[in-house]
Amino acid sequence: MTESPVCLADPHLRPSAAPPPDGPREVVILGSTGSIGTQAVDVVTRHPDRFRVTGLSAAGGRLSLLAEQAHRLRVRTVAVARADLAGALREALRALYGAEPLPEILAGPDAAGELAARPCHTVLNGITGSIGLAPTLAALEAGHVLALANKESLIVGGPLVTALAKPGQIVPVDSEHSALFQALLGGTRGEVDKLVVTASGGPFRGRGRAELAAVTPAEALAHPTWAMGPVITVNSATLVNKGLEVIEAHLLYGIPFDRIEVVVHPQSYVHSMVQFTDGSTLAQAGPPDMRLPIALGLGWPDRVPGSAPPVDWTRAHTWEFFPLDTDAFPSVPLARHVGSLGGTAPAVFNAANEECVDAFLAGLLPFTGIVDTVAAVVEERDTVPSGTSLTLPDVLEAETWARRRARELTGTATGAEQEKQEKTA
Template sequence: MISNPTASSCEAYSSSVEGAPRQRVAILGCTGSIGAQALDVCRQHADRLQVVALSAHSRTEELVRAAREFTVPIVAVTDPAHAEDSCLSELPEGTKLLVGESALEELAVLPEADTVLVSVVGAVGLRASYAVLKAGKRLALANKESLVVGGDLLMPLAQPGQLLPVDSEHSAIFQCLLGERAEEIHCIWLTCSGGPFFGRNREELEGVTRAQALAHPTWNMGAKITIDSATLMNKGFERIEAAQLFGLPMERIPVLIQRESRVHSMVEYVDGAVIAHLGASDMRLPIQYALSYPERWETPAERIDFRTIGSLTFDAPDPEAFRCLALAEEAGRTGGTAPCVLNAANEVAVAAFLAESCSFTAIDACVAHCLEHHDARRVESLEQLHDIDRWARAEASRFLAGLS
């Protein structure tokens, strides 16, 4: 569990960078939705933030543009197939280029970086997150797979103020807990927009198309996370993350549909008081808070005029229609290596759906199959999780091949 997140708890950790002219930031996954918005935060607060390292998987032209704009001394391309892209010759003079997934771990431990934002998508982010914490650097975590798959390994490493969640919901919860006592929490209300298919039944979901699933009503995200939001697997992952971050069992982290995406989550205390975090639907807010904590900087987003909202609505999710939510709860309650299988199978199935080679409802069918055929055990090492991840991906691929 994250230690009581008060401003004072972070001061001791932050003392290592006090006196530096600017906080030095490495952004892993700089061309994705979160990474691009993080660069915008760095752009708006150039007097406080210095970008010292960047990584991209395959979008090398965007990487080069960012490296030139921020004069970044070291970058990484994690897809070796793009290591020879001609645009890389336009990197700033003297910029060092690393290649391959292992480069993420090299950037994670750079002496020049104070804070590392891990915003790559997928289980590949786990090793980088682990390396950041082992190196004693601040981890701004936007890779949910790190905690879903390897939370049992990461959380014991995190010192007070060292791990700052970037997910809007977990950032909201973190802020609702400021100055409060963990033992006085009754529950965490984890909010959810409901995605583009809120209100549909199981039969109506079977014919959902790729284009329909990518049309999220409020948030601008990458394709994989947008599909996870449509299936509600994203919210299932976030429940597991919240259990890891805040030390509560799954049953005390109910999901609450909040269609307007203005209430980003709430914490209810034993005396009946509920503290809610409200704000714009703009990921730059939690990104900036993870970089500025314990300070608050001028907002990068447009402010909300609460006089014009009209109303806020709340509802319950339908786990019968959106079975990924129930599968994530099953894996979270089982614990151990079950969430690793949940994540790996889901990644394979979502990729197949995006490639239009399986149906929308085949995603949860694939995940259910893999969980059913896995005997969960205690998490022991990164190597163990790697082996289980590989098994789950192979099993998911076999299952999907059998559907065609």
């Protein structure tokens, strides 16, 4: 990449003392009914003296849960991504609120972005996928602290996000990047030799490429450590998720790709490490519980006591580390290549992967075909080059093209797309 990455998540900006409390910190949770969102709700409800949730958003697949969260947290605003569900959401809320006034309802594809710009202190973006980009930009433009679990928005948005974000405005919520964020406190920027991102290895650790060809969706969704949504779980099985995290680490901390390493750690207790120039390595360890990085993202610069049970050091533990098998899992080197290209290449990579995961889950694409197809789509696309003035329309156009091309290659294209392909063939 020709541009200089900005160190957005800078742990050294931590104040020497927390500012005087002025009441609970106002928080907006985007993607509140998903895995990250429900755990964030758990964190804030156990600490009402620290946090007050003012707004919630969700895609709309779990309306009853969204309504229950809104009622329990007494939020000001509820947003749903599907405009046609506004009436159903209102009815679900009315069943809980009775004669009490309902919260404001926002509905439609821009609802989460509108909510992210509303007055608050911190926006937790727990949306899955690149649709989280617009809310990320809205939260940053409004000057809010962004607790970022939606890695895709940073990856596909790249320069758009870095241009808006002030140093320290983004606090990472991915467990790996939260670990790096904490370990980086152990030295200055110039003392960092490399970042070591850990991976559980997913459900297929130790299998060769030939053994992966017949993997079923049910097997891919059986992650040995983490409970996550289907897309992220499949991404963890292909290690695409780890490739995305390498790009994210580069953008967050400004470390070149050749100094970001991936190592397999099946137990998932060491979340990532920072190796310093003197040979010392600092690791952040904790149980595989996302409430830890969520609480740190919401509470920074302070830790939130009792966020999750700590490691029990009275018991014996064996923690293993293995090199990554890039032949069986080529997604990480592909992501390094994509990240080095910059421009719209990460958007193409991510969008094509989302389509390929859908095709795999529908039984229309073999497991190994996910990354193979993504690589083919990336190879075909002439991306907006790194160093040019990337725009949001550039990103959206690249994503649209990548999704369409991935559907063509996987045989999941719509009739109109197939007809267009035949005419241009």
